[in-house]
Amino acid sequence: MPKQLIATAPRQAALREYSDREPEAHEVKVRVEYASPKHGSELAEFRGESPHIADYYDMEWRTFLPREGEQTGSFGTWNLGNQWVGVITEAGSDVTGYAVGDRVCGYGGIRETHVVNAIDNYYLLKMPEGMSWKNAVCFDPAQFALGGIRDSHLRVGDTVAVFGLGALGAITAQLAKLAGASYVAVIDPIDSRREAALRVGADAAFHPLSDDIGLELKKATGKRGVDVIIETSGSEQALQSALRGLAYGGTIAYISWARAFKGGLDLGREAHFNNAKIVFSRACSEPNPEHPRWSWRRIEQECWELLKANKINCEEIIHPVIPFEESASGYEVYVDREPDKSVKLGISLL
Structure with a gap:
């Protein structure tokens, strides 16, 4: 069975098997080649320090309010990781915008495969030939x-x-x-x-x-x-x-x-x-300060174009790159305990 990187407890990570499945008509399956975690907000969750654990941000009131009931978090099931790059290996019958063999980038945890909606999904991003995977996971x-x-x-x-x-x-x-x-x-x-x-x-x-x-x-x-x-x-x-x-x-x-x-x-x-x-400043807070001309989606689109054109150089930002088999200990060391040894951790599944 394939494996994924999960948080088993605050500040503890492990590789665990998960059940894979075949894509439905609107989905594709991706074999992941590279992945990377998020060292900011994800780290706060991993350490059990996020304000979202005991409270939640209410969009109507635009303030943090206490959660009701006991809060246990998602440790034991939470797939660590933020973005990945991989190759489509299977495509559902209704998928027309992607094909087997396409190299794509998406959001999700560090694991061997992802099954992803492939119809009207902006966040399944096609990578042109020559685009660095390191640029892609810095989206x-x-x-x-x-x-x-x-x-x-x-x-x-x-x-x-x-x-x-x-x-x-x-x-x-x-x-x-x-x-x-x-x-x-x-x-x-x-x-x-x-x-x-x-x-x-x-x-x-x-x-x-x-x-x-x-x-x-x-x-x-x-x-x-x-x-x-x-x-x-x-x-x-x-x-x-x-x-x-x-x-x-x-x-x-x-x-x-x-x-x-x-x-x-x-x-x-x-x-x-x-x-x-x-x-x-928080790019994803809407409406954007320059609304309606600018929005989070426009920021996303402009960033992807800059990354595709190699106008941003992420080769030394993704450092170090470690094998998937070492990702549990690597996450604990490079992301949590000794962040001075990394910039943004890269995981290779090849």
Whole structure:
């Protein structure tokens, strides 16, 4: 029987067998070649720290409300993973838009096969010949990176700093250059991440534990500070440094899904004196701030085109790549316990 990666308990993963099935008339079966988890919101669920466990976000009230009854979560059945790339091996009789042999990308857990609706399903994405699987599985973070760029109102010639170089920040730094930034600085404590960002176009890189980031950003811009900051780390110390390095009247687009701050944020300092603006950006929140011209679907479409055209380089973002057989221990180490050893984990099923 085929296997899938599941969460058996908070911070514990395992490979378990599952029952496969044949596709129905409207479906295709895909043999998965590569997959990747989501290191942000999925990790919060894996650790048992997500606000969605005890509460839920009510769309009518637009606020978190408590769930009723005992909350046990989905541990023991939850298929870990976010996106996959594979080849269609079977197609139902009603399927006309896909064929056996097509290489596709989709959303779903890390497992050997997926059976997917193939009629009017935008999220079963055809991959053109030559498209990197690493670019494909970065479709999700790319959406939130692009949303942050747009919500920051970055314009040609602006100076930019990106805090945090996980997949989200690494893609954001590249998009800032594509959007016309004249200077892009990146900030992360992990040497390999900073070096990778410099290789694909960042102008400067700083270490937040050894550099006074705010002062360095002021020095790099003739005391002015950067026009735009994209904050992806979720750290209160990073936000404090961002406020210190931001130009007067500049904008911070906060795209990280932060946890509760425990101290270190002082809004009585630069934030109070420098007319700072903070926008909390989430690409999938509707209506989009630029509705009706822009929507989450338009952001998705633009990101997929950029990834297909290799205008975003994800080769060093998917790191490391480990065999499927090692995915349980690899998930626990690279995603949860020692995230400094990875950027966005890749899983090979070949």
